[in-house]
Each structure stands twice: as structure tokens, then as C-alpha cells.
Amino acid sequence: MRNLIIVLGDQLDRESSAFDGFDTARDLVWMAEVEEESRHVPSHMARTVMFLSAMRHFARHVESRGWRCDYVRLDGKGNTQTLADELRRAVKRHRPERLVMTQPGDWRVQEDLLRAAGDLGLDLEIREDRHFYCSLPWFRRYAAGRKQLRLEYFYREMRRLHGVLLEDGVPLGGRWNFDAENRETFGKNGPGLLVPPPVAFPPDEIVRETIALVKRRLPKNPGRTERFDFPVTAGQAEVALTDFIENRLADFGRYQDAMWTAEPYLYHSRLSAAMNLKLLSPRRVVEAAEAAYRAGRAPLAAVEGFIRQVIGWREFVRGIYWTEMPAYAGGNALAADTPLPWFYWTGETPMRCLRETITQTLEYGYAHHIQRLMVTGLYALLLGVRPREIHEWFLAVYVDAVEWVELPNVIGMSQFADGGRMASKPYAASGKYIQRMSDYCTGCPFDPAQTAGPQACPFTTLYWEFLMRNEPALASAPRMELQLRNAARLPASQRQAILDRAREIRSGPLAG
Numbered sequence: 001m002r003n004l005i006i007v008l009g010d011q012l013d014r015e016s017s018a019f020d021g022f023d024t025a026r027d028l029v030w031m032a033e034v035e036e037e038s039r040h041v042p043s044h045m046a047r048t049v050m051f052l053s054a055m056r057h058f059a060r061h062v063e064s065r066g067w068r069c070d071y072v073r074l075d076g077k078g079n080t081q082t083l084a085d086e087l088r089r090a091v092k093r094h095r096p097e098r099l100v101m102t103q104p105g106d107w108r109v110q111e112d113l114l115r116a117a118g119d120l121g122l123d124l125e126i127r128e129d130r131h132f133y134c135s136l137p138w139f140r141r142y143a144a145g146r147k148q149l150r151l152e153y154f155y156r157e158m159r160r161l162h163g164v165l166l167e168d169g170v171p172l173g174g175r176w177n178f179d180a181e182n183r184e185t186f187g188k189n190g191p192g193l194l195v196p197p198p199v200a201f202p203p204d205e206i207v208r209e210t211i212a213l214v215k216r217r218l219p220k221n222p223g224r225t226e227r228f229d230f231p232v233t234a235g236q237a238e239v240a241l242t243d244f245i246e247n248r249l250a251d252f253g254r255y256q257d258a259m260w261t262a263e264p265y266l267y268h269s270r271l272s273a274a275m276n277l278k279l280l281s282p283r284r285v286v287e288a289a290e291a292a293y294r295a296g297r298a299p300l301a302a303v304e305g306f307i308r309q310v311i312g313w314r315e316f317v318r319g320i321y322w323t324e325m326p327a328y329a330g331g332n333a334l335a336a337d338t339p340l341p342w343f344y345w346t347g348e349t350p351m352r353c354l355r356e357t358i359t360q361t362l363e364y365g366y367a368h369h370i371q372r373l374m375v376t377g378l379y380a381l382l383l384g385v386r387p388r389e390i391h392e393w394f395l396a397v398y399v400d401a402v403e404w405v406e407l408p409n410v411i412g413m414s415q416f417a418d419g420g421r422m423a424s425k426p427y428a429a430s431g432k433y434i435q436r437m438s439d440y441c442t443g444c445p446f447d448p449a450q451t452a453g454p455q456a457c458p459f460t461t462l463y464w465e466f467l468m469r470n471e472p473a474l475a476s477a478p479r480m481e482l483q484l485r486n487a488a489r490l491p492a493s494q495r496q497a498i499l500d501r502a503r504e505i506r507s508g509p510l511a512g
């Protein structure tokens with residue numbers, strides 16, 4: 001046999017570079033379900049179902065092309081549990097001349113496979129991942145010599161290079177960014193019955209099979225599968241995209257930052273898992289959104305806000321991941337040393353915003369960006385949770401979690417553990433932010449307006465303590481001046497009350 005083409009669970013791209021020059025007679029596609037991927041962090045059951053179902057569907061597609069596919073099932077005979085071991089067995093079976101693959105998303109997986117190939121005395125040809133707009137060599141050149149990397153400038157460059165939302169080289173509407181128009185809340189009455197729910201894909205035979213397998217094989221892993229209805233094929237992903245563009249894109253911008261009880265998706269696209277597994281191309285997504293604007297079906301602020309997430313943030317964090325790894329994963333610029341509270345795995349806490357967000361996460365394997373950044377991520381930042389522990393939690397609990405996108409969002413954006421390489425300042429806020437953007441504070445025993453005392457919202461107490469504790473580390477961050485000055489102005493008695501309450505929070509169930 002000539003080439004053994006390795007296809008990983010997040011490489012389900014029909015146009016993948018790994019298939020260039022595929023020779024039906026002499027090449028073979030190899031895919032393997034391995035337990036290690038659900039155990040190196042305790043993967044949410046729905047996340048494992050997402051990967052296994054999409055892989056099994058993809059293998060069918062490969063075979064339908066008339067290509068040979070060696071597919072190793074988790075419940076198959078003699079499955080060895082690690083990717084490297086399974087690769088060794090496959091090489092023994094097929095005796096290929098060469099191994100070929102598209103670049104993996106995870107640094108860890110790439111290292112393991114390179115090592116395994118070396119041990120086997122085989123070349124592993126790693127090809128560029130064409131799924132992305134931005135190639136890694138381009139990003140490395142872009143990042144070289146820049147002390148800090150900022151999304152806004154990278155994003156403008158991407159739009160210029162790829163001609164997105166431009167007219168004669170000028171941004172449509174005369175501005176690159178319409179964020180100021182994208183901060184609405186649902187007020188007191190909430191979204192009501194107005195939000196069209198995303199199209200659901202009830203489990204087919206393959207999904208039902210993998211749900212049963214995951215329950216049998218990984219019964220102690222977190223999360224539930226009862227609500228699983230994500231797209232798991234390229235066809236379904238296309239339907240999900242059309243549904244989003246037609247029914248929710250127009251209001252995506254306005255309500256991008258808003259949160260509401262029992263409304264997990266609101267106007268978000270929930271396309272991240274489909275894109276990250278490469279069932280859906282970001283080009284397709286961006287083109288569909290731009291076409292909706294040009295056809296007058298969605299306002300520019302919504303379309304620009306959405307496209308910025310895809311062509312901007314998504315490409316930006318991938319570039320950061322691959323230029324900064326492996327050191328990036330060990331970042332801890334604020335010397336955070338608190339263990340992750342256990343309630344992150346159960347949702348059992350009286351703080352209503354955290355209870356709602358974590359319970360929803362365990363039920364759906366989904367939370368939208370502001371829930372991740374300004375509820376679960378924020379509490380970990382304020383408490384000073386060890387970055388590695390909160391990173392592992394985020395990598396475990398979302399169906400869309402793959403390390404190249406998760407890690408920079410956690411280490412860089414949410415925890416400021418990279419010391420400002422990615423964000424100009426920490427996303428630190430008090431409970432008042434959550435009160436403004438959601439209904440979570442209604443019926444919560446804590447009051448976001450109080451800074452200390454037993455009724456004070458722990459986010460608010462810890463926010464002020466965070467500023468006091470990290471004053472030396474943050475003094476040079478240009479956009480922190482005002483917040484630090486406000487903390488310095490607090491009367492001595494109030495500062496002491498905050499420190500006392502913070503100590504109580506840290507030693508009790510609110511941090512346990």
C-alpha cells in the first residue's frame with residue numbers, strides 16, 4: 001500500500017488537503033475512535049457523541065466515494081485506547097509506504113503522531129489545513145515582531161485580504177466595527193416567545209448507537225445526552241446554517257451579549273461544533289451572512305458582528321495557539337492558585353447565574369460566548385482559579401471544544417494568564433454586569449450592588465478584591481487605570497470589609 005491517510009475526528013472535511021491525489025487502488029483512509037480523547041479531560045458525553053457520530057457518518061461518506069476506509073470502532077475488538085497505539089496496529093495491518101494527514105488541531109495530538117511515526121520509521125506528511133482563511137505561515141509572519149496581538153487589526157487585514165464586506169476597498173457602511181450598536185439587553189420582560197429556536201436534528205440510528213456506547217463505556221463522564229440534536233453531517237450543517245441566516249442572524253448583533261434563563265441559544269448560530277469538526281466551511285458561513293446583508297435580509301451591524309467572530313476571532317485564536325504553543329498552555333501571569341470549585345461539575349451553587357449556566361452546559365454541552373466569558377470564566381478569573389484547571393474544564397464540557405480554539409479563549413481572553421499577549425486587559429467585572437445583561441439576579445440570594453457582607457454578590461466582592469490583589473500586576477495595563485483608581489479610592493474600612501468577605505467566600509462552599 002502507498003499512503004495511509006489519517007483523518008481525525010475534527011478533520012471531517014470532504015475537500016481536505018489530505019485527500020489531494022488520492023489513489024483509489026493504492027491509498028487507504030484510516031480513522032480511529034479512541035478512549036483517550038474522552039478521558040485526557042473528562043469529556044462531556046454529548047461532546048463524545050458529537051465526535052463519534054460525525055466520524056461514523058463521515059466514514060460512510062468516504063466509502064460512498066468508492067475509497068477504502070479502515071475505521072476502528074471504540075467498541076471494536078482489541079481497541080487499544082490511544083491514537084498512537086492504534087496507528088501502530090494499523091501500520092502493521094496495512095504496511096503503508098507513507099503516512100499523510102492534514103495538520104491536526106491539537107499540538108498534543110500532532111506531537112503524539114509525529115513520535116509514533118518516528119518510532120515506526122515512517123514519514124508523516126503534514127499538509128496545510130485549507131479549511132481556514134489564514135494559513136499558519138501567514139499568521140507567523142504577521143505576528144513576528146508584534147509585542148501584542150490585537151483582534152481588531154488582524155480582523156481588518158483578513159477582510160481586506162479576502163474582500164469581505166468591502167466596496168472598492170472601503171468597509172461597507174464606512175466603519176470596520178459596529179460593536180457599539182450590539183449591546184442590547186432584553187430589559188425586564190425578556191425575549192418572550194420571539195426567539196426562533198435553532199433547527200433540531202433528532203438522533204438518527206448512528207447518533208442513537210453512539211449515545212448508547214458512550215453511556216456504556218464512559219458512564220462517569222459529565223453531562224447528559226438527552227437533548228442532543230446538533231448537526232452531525234455536512235448536509236445537516238448546511239441546513240443549520242440556512243436556518244440561522246434566515247431566522248436569527250438579523251437579531252444576532254443586538255442581543256449578542258444578552259443572557260436569559262432557560263434560553264441557551266437566543267440569537268446565536270450554534271454552528272461552532274459543525275465548523276470545528278469541519279462539517280462546515282467558514283467561507284460558506286461568511287459568504288451566506290454577507291449575501292443576507294446584500295439582499296437586505298439582515299442589518300449591517302448584525303452581519304458585521306457575526307462575520308467578525310468567524311473571520312476575526314476564530315482565525316485569530318488559531319494563529320495565536322500555533323505560534324505560542326506549547327508554552328502558552330502553562331501561562332499563569334496572575335499567579336492564580338485556587339483549585340477549580342467542585343460545583344463547576346454539578347451546577348450545585350446558590351449563585352443563580354453560575355447555577356443556570358453550568359446546569360445548561362451539562363444538559364446541552366453548549367453555552368454562548370457571554371455565558372462562558374462573563375459567568376463561568378469571570379468567576380474563575382476573580383477567584384484566581386489555576387488556569388490549567390479552568391482550561392481543562394472548558395475543554396471537557398462543550399460539544400465545540402477543541403484545544404486550538406478553547407485554549408487561547410481561556411488562557412488569553414478569559415483568564416489573562418498570558419499576561420496580555422491576546423487581550424489588552426482582563427475581562428474583570430462585578431455582579432452588576434451580569435445583572436444588566438440577564439435575568440439571572442432575579443431570585444438569587446445575593447445582591448450585586450453590595451460589596452461586602454453575607455448578602456453581597458460574590459462576583460462583586462471578588463471583583464474589588466481582584467483589583468486590590470492584582471494591582472501591581474495590572475498597573476501597566478493601559479485600559480485598567482480607571483478600574484484600579486476606583487479600587488484605590490475605596491475607604492479603608494470598606495476595603496477591609498471586602499477582604500474579610502472575600503476570605504470567607506474562599507474558605508466556604510462558594511469556592512468549594
Ligand SMILES: Cc1cc2nc3c(=O)[nH]c(=O)nc-3n(C[C@H](O)[C@H](O)[C@H](O)COP(=O)(O)OP(=O)(O)OC[C@H]3O[C@@H](n4cnc5c(N)ncnc54)[C@H](O)[C@@H]3O)c2cc1C
Pocket residue numbers: 267268269270271272273275276306309310313314315317367368369370372373377394395398400401402405406409410413414
Ligand atoms: C472561555 C471561553 C472558552 C471558549 N471555548 C470555545 C471552544 O472550545 N470552542 C469554540 O468553538 N469556541 C469557544 N469559545 C468561543 C465562543 O464562545 C464559541 O465559539 C461560541 O459560543 C459558540 O457558539 P455559537 O456557534 O452559537 O457562536 P456564535 O455566537 O453564533 O458565533 C459565531 C461563530 O463565531 C466563532 N466564534 C465566536 N466567538 C469566538 C471566539 N471568541 N473565538 C473563536 N471563535 C469564535 C465560532 O465559530 C461561532 O460558531 C470560547 C469562549 C470563551 C470565552
